[in-house]
Amino acid sequence: MIFIQEQDLTCSFFIMSGIYIHIPFCKQACHYCDFHFSTSMKKKEEMVCAIAKEIQMRKSEFEKEQVETIYFGGGTPSVLTSVEINFLIAAVYSNYSVIENPEITLEANPDDLSSERIIELSKSKINRLSIGIQSFFEEDLQLMNRAHNSAEAKKCLEEATQYFDNISLDLIYGIPGMSNEKWKQNIETALSFGIPHISSYALTVEPKTALNKLIQTGKIAAPKDEVAQEHFAILVETLEANDFIHYELSNFGKENYFSKNNSAYWLGKKYIGIGPSAHSYDGISRSWNVSNNAIYLKSIQENKLPNETEILSTADRYNEYVMTGLRTIWGVSLDRIKTEFGSEYLEYLNKQTQKFLDDDLVFVENNILKPTPKGKFLTDGIASDFFILN
Template sequence: MAGLYFHIPFCKQACIYCDFHFSTSLKQADEMVDTIIMELLLRKDQVEEPIETIYFGGGTPSLLSHHQFQKILNTVRFNFLLSDLLELTVEVNPDDLSTEKLEELKTLGVNRLSIGVQSFFEEHLKWMGRAHTAHEAEECILLAQEVGFDNITIDLIYGIPIMSDEEWAQNVQKAIALGVPHISAYNLTVEEKTVLSYMVKKGMTQDVDDEQGERNFQYLKDQLLANDFIQYEISNFGKEGFFSKHNSSYWLGKKYLGIGPSAHSFDGKVRRWNVSNNSVYIRGLKSGAPSFEEEVLSPKDRVNEHLMIGLRNKWGCSWEYLNETGLDLTQLKTEVVSKINTGYLEKTAGGFKTTDQGLLFADAIAADLFLE
């Protein structure tokens, strides 16, 4: 299978915690869409197999007009095999979702919405710099369901300094009560060169409390597992049949083509990422010299990456894949057995994965197993 990812680099305003690439000016939107199409056509021969998933991320893709979406998707339909297309996801913000917008997305073939809710509390949303209100956070989900979207995921953020444990509990219970079948939850982190980083350094807000994050995450996990959700990746919980097919392809090491500024691609052995600058991206494509970097993964890199990703999800690591690198894995196998004996890992039919206890320390376990 193969996936297509489109990075739409525009947002209404900047959230204080975000370090993704985006612009708050829409002046280049039409030109950007045309350039994205240009890159798509230039790289179409890099995908030989049918496309199974398409994902519009960003930024805020829901800022695109119906016509702009249509131009991109028509190009995809005329140039790629879509006989196996299972999932077409668009990331959206609550304040962009009207009945008209939702119906337009449906006519385009969108069958999955990823809604950036983050919190159902007004105070939290204002603190984070979100453009939507608490009322919109809830109403957009009800509206999407009314229009006919049943495959909906929402993002929530925990560990917010001004959020109490009780408020986090209410966020989780609200999401469950709304019947959302998939939740992605992320611990607030202070990234360099963000407004939040500046605020923490200047004492304008409290720093993130690791213990609060751990409490919030444990509550989330307990509640979701008790309500028929499956934790299939550290931060992702879905009911049966509602796992993100596109994101799962990343975690299973499958191929995908990333289009747009800052978008990443992977063909199984080579990772490529486009320049994170709208003007440079546009100029490069128009001049016939796209601006990007790439890395050819060595056999050791492939092992270490497989360990890092595999230990964070329910499918785990495959000895067949690891052995295909041709490296001597004797020491790795010894260390895996040791961690199985201590309860952090468990055997699977073809490899190993983290236990419930081990999942809490997945990154540290992977680092212990890395080949030097």
């Protein structure tokens, strides 16, 4: 088991930090996705140059910190050429202090990972792939409007594991028409490739997505919460039986294969988000870039950062800590609540916790509050009951 000492959880513990780079392009729109992206590649080269410029413009924000992780998210970062990816990594190295052997992750889709591309990437500084499989069944991929097929998913994993040992894959559960047996087959197929990290999410219906429209017009059935809960239980049981550690609500890793980038978010470390719609956090404030490619490009070209900033109140920071803490194996430290936020916050949390203790949804051990196995699927709802509203 991997343990992180309590001192690592404080907001002032900013020895290491991360850089997130949002690549706002996709070949096509998945039916369930509400992230910011464009399916037009016309401005891709211009965007890469603008992102590199923003990296340089913001270097003063990391004067004391070393960069521990670089994460290419999106969108679909694998639509970039290897030259473009290496150019952006070089921009980070040129403007920031980067630790030796940082974790550098590229989100990728199977249809972008040809044999030649995988070999190319293995020769770059990318040392971790996060592959958007979602399902190994053709009908699921078609329902979600994924760009790859089942054969491509399996082939890319077979080849990627020959060149990368640090690979994560994404799976989606709760898909309409997916039986428990079919879901088990998805998990077993993923395990057959020896992948050391799996992220898995329930299919959610967001407004203004194609999925929402298909459901509203009766073309497909809506996902059912009870099915998602059954799938989640199967997921946890199967992966834990195969030596995966359930270290965050949606994330499972073998020992030494937790996502360092995502763990930094959950542990309250400082990070800079680069690119359209990317968010940043420094322990005191949160900022976010404009979710519009044209406005982003124009602003950067005019030497202006296209972002807004919000100073976090004590209640905001408390709420974020409770939410992220409950979602992880590190839990919510009641000692930290008292020392960082004050006795009144601890009293409020203890009061709100009681009914969930009575219902066996949370427990307290060594003054750490955590969800029980029964409460894990309900973590987000439980956490919201602990929030303090400004």
